[in-house]
Amino acid sequence: MASAVPHLPQEIINLVIQELSDDRTTLKACSAVSSSFREPAQAILFYSITISFPSRDNKRNGELLAILTAHPGIGSYVRWLGLYLEDSFTAGFFASLLRRFSNVGGLRLISVYPLQKDWAILSGPFKAALLQLLCLPSLTRLDLDYPDFPFPYLRFCSRLKHLVIHQCVYDNRLQLEDTPEPALVPLLSAAGWPNTDGAQQGFLESLDMGTWYALRQVLAAVQHPSSMLSLACLKTFVGKILEERDIIEIQNCLALSAPSLRKLSLHVSLSESLQRYPTIPKHSPRCSRLLHKLCRRHFFGLMLIFRLLSGRWASLYPMLSLQPLAALQFLHFSFCLDVVLAAHASTWVCGLLETIPMHNVLSTIVITAPVLFNVDIVDWGRIDFLSSRECHRTTLRCVCIAVAERMEPLVLERMPHLSEKNMIQFLGRGDGEVVGRMLSGLK
Structure with a gap:
């Protein structure tokens, strides 16, 4: 029967397998046909693997290790690896499993018990295997x-090339080690880690940070004399501004990447202002609901009060300067949903827009505004004025705005300069995916 099957070019087989990428059952059947089907099918089947904590998947992990041991080539098909880490990763079994993955391009580390300091309780062999993964030539994310x-x-x-940090344990010591843990040195040296060849220095292209203390540690690592990773070619930065220290660390990051940075996305909340400064009234969720009701009934009066107060509150914070970012092309702001904090953040952002250099290449500004009934928290008129200055006359092409549909006519009314030039584009509330594509360079 096998001789009766016509020979198919490998290119056609690859296309057929690619079309079946969502049908795992059929892919498994294809992998048993012949070597010409097996390799492309297995490359898709094993492309992404998540290893969960042992209490749930001991048997599954054992089967995976057996497969990778019997067929070492399969380990090279794994391009995306997710690891749920906990203190049960102490046996050499898990270190052996990690060493089977030789071509990982993306790695995600997830703590089973968030906000615990549990690196110290992981075994030495497992740490060594994990750190070897981090230094794979194929690892880019x-x-x-x-x-x-x-x-x-x-x-x-x-x-x-791409680093995303969701959470980080606060450590006020922030001491950078010159050498790995003593117990790991022999294991890592035997594996040729680290590579200290200066010619191998790499450049991070995108950085997505959640907290100032995580960013401070990243900056300390890349500025270390022995660092093989640099921010000199950083193209995209995504960050959150919740307090003054976020502003300081983000400014430090922008200073290192100013010549290359093309895209900047900031979630502006400044929520710590309510706790740090006695001049700003503290309010409970119940108080917030009351403010929302008042805003619906006494819109213009309360808006005037919020604008006056937010100017005073914003002045309590240092201003992030965009002056060094002459290569910036894309700028995105999003605001929190709290009525008071959003007004505060809006005033701060207007000050930030004033720091855009006279000679710039900024072509797109994206604003995600809060939806709070019919309340217009953002100072659209001020943003309209700042975006219509002479420095943007030849470069700015579009201002994309994500607001509730009922707010769109009001926004157009308050931004006459941009409206007249047809430069306003509404994204709707489902803007997350759109902004994500813009940040990643997709249209």
Whole structure:
């Protein structure tokens, strides 16, 4: 029967397998046909793997190790690896499993018990295997949802292009180690880690940060004398501004990446203002609901009060300067949903827009505004004026705005300069995916 089957070019087989990428049952059947079907089918089947904590998946992990041991080539098909880490990763079994993955392009580390400091309780062999993964030449993306990750080791990830940090344990010591933990040195040296060849220095292209203390540790790692990773070619930065220290660390990051930065996205809340400064009234969720009701009934009076107060509150914070970012092309702001904080953040953002350099290439501004009944928290008129200045006359092409549909006529009315030039584009409330594509460079 096998001789009766006509020979198909490998290119056609690859296309057929690619079309079946969502049908895992058929792919498994194809992998048993012949070697010409097996390799492309297995490359899709094993492309993404998540290893969960042992209490649930001991048997499954054992089967996976058996497969990778019997067929070492399969480990090279794994391009995206997710690891749920906990203190049960102490046996050599898990270190052996990690060493089977030789071609990982994206790695996500997730803590089973968030906000715990649990790096110290992981076994030495497992840490060594994990750090070897971090230094794979193929690894270009690291997604950290592991609060106790040892940030000093980032300086050895010379091939890393994209770094996302979801959470981080606050540590006021922030001491950078010059050498790995003593117990790991022999294991890592035997594996040729780290590579100290200066010619191998890599450049991070995108950085997505959640907290100022995580960003401070990343900056300390890349500025270390022995660092093999640099921010000199950073193209995209995504960050949150919740308090003064966020502004300071983001400014430090922008200083390192100013010549290359093309896209900047900031979620502006400044929520710590309510706790840090006695001049700003503290309010409970019940008080917020009352403010919303008052805004619906006494819109213009309360808006005037919010604008006056927000100017005073915003002045309590240092201003993030965009002056060095002459290459910036894309700028995105999003505001929190709290009525008081959004007014505060809006005033701060207007001050930020004033720092855009006279000679710039900024072509797109995106604003995600809060939806609070019919309340217009954002100072659209001021943004309209700042976006219509002479410095934007030849470069700015579009101002994209995400608001509730009922707010769109009001926005157009309050932004006459941009409206007249047909430069306003409404994204609707489902803007997350659109903004994500813009940040990643997709149309």
